[in-house]
Amino acid sequence: MENLILGFSSVLTPAKLGYCFVGVFLGTVIGILPGLGPLATMAILLPLTFKMDASSAIIMLSGIYYGVAYGGTATSVLMRIPGEASSVVTCMDGYMMARKGRAGAALGVAALGSFFAGTVGTLAVSYLSPPLAKVVFAFGPAEYTMLMVAGLCAVTYFSSSSILRALLMAGFGMALGCIGPDPMTAEPRLAFGTLSLTGGIDITALAIGLFGVSELLFMARRKVESMKIIAPPSHLLGFLPSREEARRSVAPTVRGTALGFLVGILPGGGAVFAAFLSYAMERRLSRRPEEFGKGAVEGVAGPESANNAGTSGAFVPLLCMGLPANAVTAVLLSAFMVHGVSPGPAMIERQPELFWGIIASMYVGNLMLLILNLPLIGLLVRVLEIPRAWLSPIILLLCLIGVYSSTGDTSGVAMCVAFGFVGYFLRCRGYDLGIVILAFVLGPIIERSVRQALTISAGDPAIFVESPLAIGLAVLAGAILVAGLWPKRPVLVPT
Amino acid sequence: MNRGMGTNGGRLAPGLVLILLLLGLWQASRLELSGFTGPGPGLFPVIVITATAGIAALLLLLPHLAGPDTSAEEENDEPDRRNFVACIAALLFIVPASAWFGFTGAALGAAVLMTGLGERRGAAGVVLFGLVCAAVGVILFGALLGVDIPRTELDAAIQRQFR
Numbered sequence: 271m272e273n274l275i276l277g278f279s280s281v282l283t284p285a286k287l288g289y290c291f292v293g294v295f296l297g298t299v300i301g302i303l304p305g306l307g308p309l310a311t312m313a314i315l316l317p318l319t320f321k322m323d324a325s326s327a328i329i330m331l332s333g334i335y336y337g338v339a340y341g342g343t344a345t346s347v348l349m350r351i352p353g354e355a356s357s358v359v360t361c362m363d364g365y366m367m368a369r370k371g372r373a374g375a376a377l378g379v380a381a382l383g384s385f386f387a388g389t390v391g392t393l394a395v396s397y398l399s400p401p402l403a404k405v406v407f408a409f410g411p412a413e414y415t416m417l418m419v420a421g422l423c424a425v426t427y428f429s430s431s432s433i434l435r436a437l438l439m440a441g442f443g444m445a446l447g448c449i450g451p452d453p454m455t456a457e458p459r460l461a462f463g464t465l466s467l468t469g470g471i472d473i474t475a476l477a478i479g480l481f482g483v484s485e486l487l488f489m490a491r492r493k494v495e496s497m498k499i500i501a502p503p504s505h506l507l508g509f510l511p512s513r514e515e516a517r518r519s520v521a522p523t524v525r526g527t528a529l530g531f532l533v534g535i536l537p538g539g540g541a542v543f544a545a546f547l548s549y550a551m552e553r554r555l556s557r558r559p560e561e562f563g564k565g566a567v568e569g570v571a572g573p574e575s576a577n578n579a580g581t582s583g584a585f586v587p588l589l590c591m592g593l594p595a596n597a598v599t600a601v602l603l604s605a606f607m608v609h610g611v612s613p614g615p616a617m618i619e620r621q622p623e624l625f626w627g628i629i630a631s632m633y634v635g636n637l638m639l640l641i642l643n644l645p646l647i648g649l650l651v652r653v654l655e656i657p658r659a660w661l662s663p664i665i666l667l668l669c670l671i672g673v674y675s676s677t678g679d680t681s682g683v684a685m686c687v688a689f690g691f692v693g694y695f696l697r698c699r700g701y702d703l704g705i706v707i708l709a710f711v712l713g714p715i716i717e718r719s720v721r722q723a724l725t726i727s728a729g730d731p732a733i734f735v736e737s738p739l740a741i742g743l744a745v746l747a748g749a750i751l752v753a754g755l756w757p758k759r760p761v762l763v764p765t
Numbered sequence: 766m767n768r769g770m771g772t773n774g775g776r777l778a779p780g781l782v783l784i785l786l787l788l789g790l791w792q793a794s795r796l797e798l799s800g801f802t803g804p805g806p807g808l809f810p811v812i813v814i815t816a817t818a819g820i821a822a823l824l825l826l827l828p829h830l831a832g833p834d835t836s837a838e839e840e841n842d843e844p845d846r847r848n849f850v851a852c853i854a855a856l857l858f859i860v861p862a863s864a865w866f867g868f869t870g871a872a873l874g875a876a877v878l879m880t881g882l883g884e885r886r887g888a889a890g891v892v893l894f895g896l897v898c899a900a901v902g903v904i905l906f907g908a909l910l911g912v913d914i915p916r917t918e919l920d921a922a923i924q925r926q927f928r
Binding site: 317318320321431432434435437438441442444445448449452454455457459460461462483486487489490491492493657658659660662663664666667670671674675678680683684687690691695696699701713716717720721724725728729 | 775777778779781782785786788789792793796799800802803804806807808809810813814816817820821823824830831832843844845848849851852853855856857859860861863864868871872875876879880883884886894895898902906910911912913914915
C-alpha cells in the first residue's frame, strides 16, 4: 500500500495528469480510425515522448494503450467498424444494440465494464508483480531461453494464420532482429556493407511500415463508401444502461475480467484472444443464446471487460520479467528501453517510484477514460467523417514524423516505406505481422540468454535441458508446436 | 480477391522470404561461430536463418502445408487503381523529399499526389491543404513539441519564429 501511495504521489502532478490525458485522448482519436490499432498508434506517437522523462513518457504511452482500446469500441458500436482487433467481437452485439436505439447503453456498458476490468486488472498487477518478480530470480539463462521459446511457440499457436506461416513470420522477425550490432560484442552484423543497417533496424520504422503504411495502401485500394454513424447520446444520462441491462451485465463483466486477466498474462494472449474467449463463454453460459448477434448486452459487457483486463494482464510479464506477451507490449518494451528503463525484477527494487508510478498511472488512465472520453465520444467519432482525400495524407505525414524523429535520417523513412510494401504484400496473403514485431523484439533477448547459457556450459547445448524447469518448458514448447499442426486449433483475427 | 489461395500465389511469399533469408545467411556465414569466451556473433543468426529458410523452403515446395488463407485481407474486386497508384507514388516521394525538400515539401507533395491526383480535388484546395499540413507539422511538432522532423532552411526559419 505504501508503494502504491508512492506511485500516486509521483503521478498526481498537473504535468503527469496532463500527459496521461493527452495519451488517453490521442489514443482514443487514433483508435477510432479503422486499421490503425494500438501498435501503429504507439509507434507513430512514440517520438512525442522522446523529450519527456521516462515516467511521463511511459504514463502517456500507457494512456495511449488504453485510449486506443476505447476508441475501437466506439466505432464498433456506432458504425460496425472495429477500430482495432480486440473490438471485432463488439461489432456483433454492440452495433445491433445501437440499431435498436441503445447505442448509449452499449457504450456505457463497455466503458463501465472496461473501467471495472481495468481497475481490477491493475489491482491484480500491483499485488501479483512483486512476488512474481522474486520467482524470476530462479530463472537462469537456459530457463529464460526456454521460457521465451515456449512463449513464442504459444504466440504462433494462437496466430491468425497457420502455424507454419506463423513460424515463418517468427523466424523472419528474429532474423530482422539479428541485423545490427552484436548484443554481446557490438560487432556489426548482416549490414550488407551499408551504414544505414549497421545500427540495426529501428522498431518504429518496422512497426509503422508493417502496420501504418500497409494500412494506408489498403485504404487507398478501397472504393470509398460513405460511412454511416449512429449518433451517440448528446447527454451523459443517455449512456446509462437500463436496470435490466445493468443486471444482465454484472456477471459477464466479472467473468470477463477474471478470464481476460488470466489470458492476458499468457504469451500470445492479450486483449484480442481474451475478447473472443469471453464472447464464446458468455454465449455458452447465457440463458438466451439466441439473442447473441442480435444485440445481447452480455456480448458487449463480457468481451469489453475481458479485453481491458487482458491489456492489464499483459503488463505482468512485461513488468516482472521484461518479457512482452504480445506485439503491443513489445513496442512498449522498446519504449521503455528508449528511455533507459529495463523492466524486470530489478526495476521494482531500484526504481520503485517508476514501477509504482506506472501502476498508479494505469488507475488514473482508466478513470480518465471514463470521465473524459465518454462525454466526448460523440465529438471524437466525427473524425471518421473526414474524407479519405484529406485523411490519408495526414496519416502519411504522421507516419513520416513518427519514423523520422525516431531514426533521425532518411534511411529510416526508406526502411519504413519498404516495410510498408512488405507488410501489404504479406497481409494480402494471410500472414500475421504481429508475430514479426514480437519476434523482432524477443530475438536479441533470446540470443543474449542463449549465449550466456552456452558460455556458462562451455558450449555444451545440454544446458538447455538440464534443469527440470528448462525441461518442462522445452516439453511445453514442443507440445504447443505439435498441437499447432492439429487442424482444429483456435484461430484469431490478425493483431 | 484472395490471391494467396492459388499454388503460385501461395509460393510467392515464402519464395521471396527465402531469397532474403539466403542473402542474410550469406552475410551471417562471414561471422565467427565461436569466440574466445563462448559462442561468436554468427552462431545465433546462422541457426535462426537456417531454421527459417527451412520452413520457407518447405512452404515453397509444398504450399498446401501452409493451409488456407482464412485470414488473408480481402481486396475488393474493383480496386480504386488511380488512388492506389497515387498512394504508392506519395510513399515513394516522401523518401527523397524527407532528405531534400524538408517537411513542407513532403507535405505539399503528399497533398498533390494523394489528394490532387488520387482523389481529383481542385488545385487551390490541394495546395492550401498541403500548406496547412506543413504549418501544423513544422509549428506544432517541430517548434512547439520539439519533435525532430525533416528540415530545409525554410522549415528551420518557420520553426525559429515559434520557439
